[in-house]
Amino acid sequence: MIEAHGLTKRYGPKTAVDSLSFQVRPGVVTGFLGPNGSGKSTTMRMILGLDTPTSGSVTIDGHPYRQLPNAARKVGALLDARAVHGGRSARNHLLCLSQLAGLPRERVDEVLDIVGLHQVADHRSKGFSLGMGQRLGIAAALLGDPEVLLFDEPVNGLDPEGIHWVRTLMRRLAAEGRTVLVSSHLMSEMAITADHLIVIGQGRLLADMSVRDFIDRHSAGYVRVRTPDGDGPQRDLLGRVLAEAGAWTEPEPDGALKVTGATLPQISDLAHEHGVRLHELSPHHASLEEAYMRLTQDEVEYRSAHDHYDENEA
């Protein structure tokens, strides 16, 4: 289990990670989700002892990474798949890593099999496609047969077949009882891959819940309602009475109104009471992607405003 308590990282005036507290449990895939620059990589680097927190702490099974007995067998990570030494063959690269970590040589062939690189194991990794490089990075993460695995954007740049392969592998590793933390900036990908979500924006925790709960809570529906006169007085009247009833309306390009905060029967009754005829009254569900955008949007906006402020200050 990975546990963070008030984890904070500042780079000069920039707070990259801001008082994060969360737990990553074994047996499930935990998706670590946030827009670009929200602090995912910095958090992962702190989990792996590659960066020191400004304050707070993060531990793996109760120990900071650097104090873990036999860390190479306990934790595996894919941070930057492009960081492979291109002059070596895939096999030699993995042999070097296994030697450095004191792991048995035989494990190299096992992981080459797992990631499907056996046939090209003696080719220089310089000629590898992005997908093959990603597989090699994952092979390196699996060398120590670790209980805890961290993958930073593992599907970046992969084709659909590669994405499917990574997704299946993550789920298999979790099913074996391992702790699997995988970062992404794509909600659609995490909704399929992960069981649990930790969502951050501007370094701060925005959501920590199961994917199912996230869908239930955040993909709130809306109702589309259209009057015969498009954006005429009938629609304006309906918009006013809906607002008075506490609903929130937004005009659609085709003259319809997008209504949230009122049920289909409530809208129908209000229209009837005020003599407004309706040509459309239809329920809709916001996509998960929209929900995620809404959740993180404020943080992105906050950042732009903040950066602008900093520039003025300087």
Ligand SMILES: Nc1ncnc2c1ncn2[C@@H]1O[C@H](COP(=O)(O)OP(=O)(O)OP(=O)(O)O)[C@@H](O)[C@H]1O
């Ligand atoms: N060494 C550093 N020095 C200064 N600022 C940094 C450093 N590392 C990260 N940052 C800043 O901290 C913030 C978080 O960066 P981080 O790379 O952790 O985000 P991320 O969520 O992983 O983004 P991405 O999806 O783009 O990789 C960014 O604003 C980044 O510019």
